[in-house]
Amino acid sequence: MRFSRRLACAAVALAFAPTIALAHGPTRQKATEVITIDATPAAVWALIKDFNALSKWHPAVAESPADKGNEVGSVRQLKLKNGGALTETLEGYNAEKMSYSYRAKDGGALPVTNYTSTITVMDEGGKAKVQWRGAFYRGYPNNDPPPDQNDEAAVKAITGVYQSGLQNLKALAEKK
Template sequence: MRRRTLPLFPLAAGALVAATAVALATFAPPVAAHGPTRQKAVETIAIDAPAAKVWSLIASYAALKDWHPAVVDSPADKGNEVGSVRLVKIKGGGELVETLESYDAAQMKYSYRAKNGGALPVTNYTSTIRVTGDASKSQVEWRGAFYRGFPNNDPPPDQNDEAAVRAVTGVYQSGLANLKKLAEGR
């Protein structure tokens, strides 16, 4: 009597590959959604005043209280020195702690960072303000990058991407509008 041996791999090579792919797909772990993406806000304003005059209003890192209508106080422990820490106290309560990252008086700009947003629904916030122009007109650009206040998926409405962008844009718009008013003498 003759014995029959079965092949070790009864499926054809193509069928084996297909079966393996189906098995892997069936048992693959679910893919988790990634966290928040970096958001940006950029606001600019044209001012009918010399760039040097506009810069003189914002040049001091501690001067935010002098030109931003929502700020009560903004002392900076080391003035315009990189590493200076500014405590921004907001009218109606709340505060932010910001660190000066770069300062360039010749280019009329500086950048700062706030690790957490404090009074704003943001985290890992960086910002740069810059004045450009000539002896009669100027433009101020205030730009920032940040993450929403809630770092995980499914943030509450007051800490989602839209709330973060809306809050930072509001800060920039109100500050720049008041700066324009001060610089133009209105």
């Protein structure tokens, strides 16, 4: 009798398995970019250490004022050169470790939601190694997202932001 109950339960579970799989929403995506810059870590940190300085080194950002500077809780209002906008909040700042973390609940101009990111400068044999990493969900929270708001679009957008920013940071830091 117990065997037939188990068999019946297993059959019911298998029958609903496809439905359960389809009910699952988006999964958290991640992106990490790393670049080595032929400059001291201190020199590179000096370029990026201010939460409101993104417009000084990221080629896509026109303005990046932060209401409380490097104080945790500071809100940065990004205005992009293409007309887009994004609001980010500083969640952690460690000058000694040359690192800060921030969050954007709404991706604004980016096809993401619940975006968190950390940028860190490390010493690699006297050169600066910069790591920019983030985690986020695609912009469309339901099943069957449009192509411009799916997982691939989200990863591509964030990876593009990181790559273009790090390449420009490298160019600026190695000029000096």
